[in-house]
Amino acid sequence: MCLPGIFIVTLLTLSIPAVHGGKVLVYPQDGSHWINMKVIIEALHSRGHSVSVVRPSDSWYIKETSPHYSSITIDIPGGADEEFFSSFVSRQIQIQREGKSAWTRFSLDMELKDRFSEMHRRVCEMVIQMLENKQLMQSIRETKYDLVLTDPANGGGVVLAHYLNVPLVFNVRWTIHGEAHFAIAPSPLSYVPFPVAELTDNMSFFQRVRNFLVYVIRQHLYKQTVGPHYSALVSRYFGPEVDYFSLFQAADLWLMRVDFVFEFPRPTMPNVIYMGGFQCKPAKALPQELEEFAQSSGEHGIIIMSLGTLIGQFPHDVADEIAAAFAHLPQKVIWRYKGDRPATLGNNTLLVDWMPQNDLLGHPKTRLFVAHGGTNGIFEAIYHGVPIVGLPLVFDQPDNLSRMKVKGVAKVVDLATLDRNIFSQALQEVLNEPSYRMNMQRLSRLHRDVPMEPLDTALFWIEFVMRHKGAAHLRTESYRMPWYSYHSVDVMVFLLAVVLLIMLTTVAIIRCLCFRMCSRQKIKHE
Known part of the structure; x- marks a missing residue:
């Protein structure tokens, strides 16, 4: 080969980054969320990584066979039911069109809450079936996965990652408790609108009241829907002292499916990586x-x-x-x-x-x-x-x-x-x-107008977690703090107590001095 040809081949070889194939265990959320997860799986496969996908036997979207991943099929219903959700949407349209009573709408919402509760119960049953299957878990352990990639709209992947003690990465917009930022980042309700409230970051007083009430009611509803199932599951395998949601907050990386052309400006965290629009690409020719x-x-x-x-x-x-x-x-x-x-x-x-x-x-x-x-x-x-x-x-x-x-x-x-x-x-x-x-x-x-395409950003950070066995240096430990410590209530109470003690001591000293002066004047007068 001539010298210019050798030079070009050498240059191309050096310019191609070395790809060390990792092993990724994926626990997805079925339904439309799978569309997002599938994009990342195919990209990971194209970069030489081995991907295994956990799926229920009756999966709605997730195929058992694929050239991009191997599947771990669990013989149990998954709970994501196309027929139910299609029926629910149809009835929702009918209620809106016919202007039916608030009670009818509330009843439909409670039906949806019950169905989501049932879905999460089935997720927990699926995880239990996996963890109790010694042969399956032995096979999973022997594979030595580098990380678990999951959508925290369900908690199956979260529990599995902590049980296996491997790094945890989220492909996320929603967790089981609602919008993901509210689980990991400071979210002042004075200017951070809670999704479903349909507000902006510039709220009037009464809009802030509405934002606060929507947040409190929704958080209570989310906990009612998922809390009993995941609390029992986590207590069974990690002990009653472990709060199930703290396992979510301990995730190494949050790949967030929004960016700030969509999201309003708000506080964020170092381990939140924005990849909004990662599934978008230039248009191809139409049929x-x-x-x-x-x-x-x-x-x-x-x-x-x-x-x-x-x-x-x-x-x-x-x-x-x-x-x-x-x-x-x-x-x-x-x-x-x-x-x-x-x-x-x-x-x-x-x-x-x-x-x-x-x-x-x-x-x-x-x-x-x-x-x-x-x-x-x-x-x-x-x-x-x-x-x-x-x-x-x-x-x-x-x-x-x-x-x-x-x-x-x-x-x-x-x-x-x-x-x-x-x-x-x-x-x-x-x-x-x-x-x-x-x-x-x-x-x-x-x-x-970004330095890297969103999908490339997501892949870089997934591989970053693989290379470094996690990203603990980016993760705050604030989720371990009790609420009164997180909000410095105990500090404020302590400082208030100190101020009150100083004030009381000062008043007592002044009263004592006044009493002595009065006593001396009385003695002199006598």
């Missing part, structure tokens, strides 16, 4: 049918509508109103919809069972995204600079879209009052008012 349909829109462009995995269809009256609004637009519409064909569907609207959402959002013809407000879709819209018309339904969706509304990139429509006129006005406003697209493109520029 021929979709590309031809998009090109047929001419200068008007296209609108895409997708409401996530749980909302494949609407009640007939809602679908008809949406279809009627679309039919009067000059734009072409691609709508992911699995229900019966709406009676008012126009020739400009294409119904599909599935769509390459990221590729469509990145298409130059796309003008608008009609979305339910899930974080995956929101970050894809931010990445590609596409404004949103939001139809929030359940969970964190209303709060997510309220954040986008405040930033001037989304128009939110209440499903309870939606008709063709209201929906059409929202579409026309976002399409015709330039500020929506300009603001979203500004967010896109901010989101993309």
Whole structure:
């Protein structure tokens, strides 16, 4: 080989970082959360790491066989039930549309609470079955995993990591107690809005009252839902003195699925790494049918509508109103919809069972995204600079879209009052008012202007934990402190006691001196 060729090969060899394949045990959350976890798993596999995924036998999303991971299938129901959640969303829509009583809504919320409680009970049963299976645990120990990667929306991976005594990394937005920042970072309720309160970081007095009440009520509800199950599990394997949530707070690394184009400014911690939008990527070419349909829109462009995995269809009256609004637009519409064909569907609207959402959002013809407000879709819209018309339904969706509304990139429509006129006005406003697209493109520029891609950042820190057997130097031990010590209540009480003691001593001395002076004057007078 000639000298220039040898030089080039040597340079390329030196520029490729050495990859030492690690072993990662993944305990995911089933459902749409798996979509995020799968992206990281595939990236870890591409870098030479060996990944094992724990899954229940009836897993909703997680396949038993994959070229990217090996599975550890536990013969027990997992508790994530597509039929229940689809039914719940349908009933939620019906209640909103019919304006039913607050009691009906409360009953539905309690049903959801019971279902989540049942899901966490099954998670605990699954962990117990794993830990009691000596052969399985021996195999897991012998594999010598470098870390456990889990989504703390359930606690299975947390308990497993501490039982195996290996580093713990979170792929996280929510823990079993709600939004993840509130578990690990200082979160003053005076300017940090609690998700689901639909507030900003600039609150009036009564908004701060609302924020405080929502926080207190939600924390109580979360503890009621999950506390009994995980307390019993942790007590069984780690002793009654161990608080189950302290195991979450002891995680080495929190890979947070947001960044500050979405999140309001707030305190954070050294072991919180932001990777919002890590699943986003440049658009690929569309399938021929979709590309031809998009090109047929001419200068008007296209609108895409997708409401996530749980909302494949609407009640007939809602679908008809949406279809009627679309039919009067000059734009072409691609709508992911699995229900019966709406009676008012126009020739400009294409119904599909599935769509390459990221590729469509990145298409130059796309003008608008009609979305339910899930974080995956929101970050894809931010990445590609596409404004949103939001139809929030359940969970964190209303709060997510309220954040986008405040930033001037989304128009939110209440499903309870939606008709063709209201929906059409929202579409026309976002399409015709330039500020929506300009603001979203500004967010896109901010989101993309980073030293490393979010996925590369996540992979670096996962491998960092592997190399150093944890990240204890980044983790605060404040979670071990009792609440009165954390908030310095004991210090304030002590200092107050000292001040009172000094004041009382001073008063006593003054009174004593006064008494003596009075006594001397009395003696002299006599």
